[in-house]
Amino acid sequence: MAFDFFQPLEDDFLEFVNGLSNQSLGKKVVFHSSTDFPNVEKAAIAIIGVLEDRGLGFGNVAPDLTHFRKEFYSMYPGNWHANIVDLGNIVPGNSLEDTYYVLKVAVTELIKNKVIPVVIGGSQDLTYAMYRAYDQLEQMVNVVAIDSKFDFAKEAGLPANSYLSKMVVEEPNNLFNYSNIGYQTYYNSQEEIDLIEKMYFDAYRLGEVSKNSAIAEPVFRDADLVTLDLNAVKSCDSGNFVNFMPNGFDGKEICVLSRYSGISDKVTSFGIFNHRYTESESVLISQVLWYFIEGYHYRSNEYPYGSKEDYLRYIVPLEDEELIFYKSDKTERWWIEVPFLTNINNKIKRSTLLPCTYEDYLGATNHEIPERWWKAQKKNLI
Structure with missing residues (x-):
C-alpha cells in the first residue's frame, strides 16, 4: 500500500488535540494514530509531513513538525465543509530516492482519489517526487514555484537547488510549463534567466508581485502543482534566522498567494518546503496553509473548456x-x-x-x- 511507510502521530500530540476547544480545527480533522488510519477516499485534503532534509545538506537540525501541527490545529476553521485528514509523517528512507518513491506513490494515490495532498516539510527537491507522481496520471503538468531562485543550479550534493533541472531533462518529460513567482535577480545567474526565457517559461520578479499580487492569480489558475520555498519570505516575517533573508514576500503577501493556489480549480497538489523547524516559522506555515484551505472552499468549479454559455x-x-x-x-x-x-x-x-x-x-x-x-x-x- 502507498501509505505503509507513514509514521503515525505521537500519542502526546493527540492528547494535545484532545485538550483543544471543540471549535478548533484540530477537532475537525481525522488523524493517523497508532491504532487508526484515516479513510482517504472520503477526504478532500490530506496533510503529509516529510521529515527529509538531505536535499539541502543540513544535518544540524532535527526535523520536527510538532510545533507546526500544534499551531495549525489550535486555529479555528472558516466556514469549511471539506473533510481533512492528517496522514502523519514520511520518515527518511535509506536513500533520498527511497523517500522520493514513497512520496510519489502516495501523491499519485491521493490525486487518483481526487484528494489534494498538502506536503509540509523537508527540502524543496521533494517537489520532484510530487511532479513524478503525475507520471501515472498521463497528463502534462504545469508547475508554479513561489521561490527566490529558479533551482536550475548543478551544485553537487544539493538536489534542493537543482530539482528543476531534473524535471526539464529527465524522461518521461511531462512538464508543459514552469512559472516562478517572486524570483530575486541577484540569486539567479544570467544563464538561468536566459534559459527561462528560451524555454518560454513564466517568471515574475519579487517587486512585480509585491506591487500587484493580482498579476499572479491567472498563473495559479493554470497550475497543477504549486511548490513554496519558505526562503521566498523575508526573515523578519517568517522567523527563519537559520537562513537569513532580508528581502522577500511579507506574511500578508504569501498568504494571498497561498489563497490563489487554493482557489484554483486546477491545482491538485501543494507543497511547503525548506522549513527550518523554528516555532516562529511554524506560525507562518500554519497561516499559509489556513489560507490555502480557505481558498479551496471558494473554488468556483468553472472550467471554460466545456459550455461557454456562461x-x-x-x-x-x-x-x-x-x-x-x-x-x-x-x-x-x-x-x-x-x-x-x-x-x-x-x-x-x-x-x-x-x-x-x-x-x-x-x-x-x-x-x-x-x-x-x-x-x-x-x-x-x-
Whole structure:
C-alpha cells in the first residue's frame, strides 16, 4: 500500500488535540494514530509531513513538525465543509530516492482519489517526487514555484537547488510549463534567466508581485502543482534566522498567494518546503496553509473548456491576429483563447483557454499582445 511507510502521530500530540476547544480545527480533522488510519477516499485534503532534509545538506537540525501541527490545529476553521485528514509523517528512507518513491506513490494515490495532498516539510527537491507522481496520471503538468531562485543550479550534493533541472531533462518529460513567482535577480545567474526565457517559461520578479499580487492569480489558475520555498519570505516575517533573508514576500503577501493556489480549480497538489523547524516559522506555515484551505472552499468549479454559455466573448482585432477573450459571468475572471495544433503533420487546429487578467484585455485593445499568450503560442510550435 502507498501509505505503509507513514509514521503515525505521537500519542502526546493527540492528547494535545484532545485538550483543544471543540471549535478548533484540530477537532475537525481525522488523524493517523497508532491504532487508526484515516479513510482517504472520503477526504478532500490530506496533510503529509516529510521529515527529509538531505536535499539541502543540513544535518544540524532535527526535523520536527510538532510545533507546526500544534499551531495549525489550535486555529479555528472558516466556514469549511471539506473533510481533512492528517496522514502523519514520511520518515527518511535509506536513500533520498527511497523517500522520493514513497512520496510519489502516495501523491499519485491521493490525486487518483481526487484528494489534494498538502506536503509540509523537508527540502524543496521533494517537489520532484510530487511532479513524478503525475507520471501515472498521463497528463502534462504545469508547475508554479513561489521561490527566490529558479533551482536550475548543478551544485553537487544539493538536489534542493537543482530539482528543476531534473524535471526539464529527465524522461518521461511531462512538464508543459514552469512559472516562478517572486524570483530575486541577484540569486539567479544570467544563464538561468536566459534559459527561462528560451524555454518560454513564466517568471515574475519579487517587486512585480509585491506591487500587484493580482498579476499572479491567472498563473495559479493554470497550475497543477504549486511548490513554496519558505526562503521566498523575508526573515523578519517568517522567523527563519537559520537562513537569513532580508528581502522577500511579507506574511500578508504569501498568504494571498497561498489563497490563489487554493482557489484554483486546477491545482491538485501543494507543497511547503525548506522549513527550518523554528516555532516562529511554524506560525507562518500554519497561516499559509489556513489560507490555502480557505481558498479551496471558494473554488468556483468553472472550467471554460466545456459550455461557454456562461461567458461573455470579446474579440479584439489586431493587424495580423484576432484575440478572443472570455469573461466569466460567475466570477468576472478572464481567459484568452490560444490556438494550437493537435496533430503537427496534419495541422489540425484546436484551441484552449489560458487564464489572464482584465489588464491583458485592456492591453490588447491598445495593440499589446499578452506575454503569456505569446509564450503559450511559441510552446505549441516547439
